[in-house]
Amino acid sequence: MKKTIAGVFAFGLMGLVSIGCGGGVANAPSHISGKVTYKGAPVTGGNIGFAAVDGMGSGSASIKSDGTYSANDIPAGEMIVTVETESINPGTKTVEYKGGNTKMPGGGGGSGSGTVKKMVSSPKPSYASKGESVYVKIPAKYAKKTSSTLKTTLKPGKNTADFELTD
Secondary structure, three states, rough: OOHHHHHHHHHHHHHHHHHHHOOOOOOOOOEEEEEEOOOOOOOOOOOOEEEEEOOEEEEEEEEOOEEEEEEEEEOOOOEEEEEEEEEOOOEEEEOOOOOOOOOOOOOOOOOOEEEEEEEEEEOHHHHHHHOOOOOOOOOOHHOOOOOOEEEEEEEEEEEEEEEOOOO
16 A cells, blocks of 8 residues: 555656656746837837736836846746836926825815926936936837737747837
8 A cells, every 4th residue: 555655656746847847837937138219219218018918927127228128037928018218207297295284186185285396306326427318208109008019929038029119
């Protein structure tokens, strides 16, 4: 009886090991790098995102000042690609709240009101003068996975994909 149980256990263990050594694992981590351009020029800042079509994972990366990006540990499979640059738009406005009895815009009580002010950038460190990201306005459709027309299929391991944005 002991030999039969040990044999079944060993056979089951061999089966699990052989599955693990097969020709690839679904959703295995991928690495992707490439360049994002708009009208032939590099998109010099912002973010690129990868969302699995099947909803089973995602990843993102910052776009460097030369238009290149690099992202690790993204699941393999078909991806919808999004690109946004509004996060570095110097004209983006923020709402500054004064705290205490401040009333939020659109109602909510209190005696004050919210004030809209232009975002003020922090002083740049001396090392930031090289390779500075510059805002490039791109079509809004690329920022949402429901409207982006960009797609790529990632395989486990290293992948390269360049994306040319158009109007």
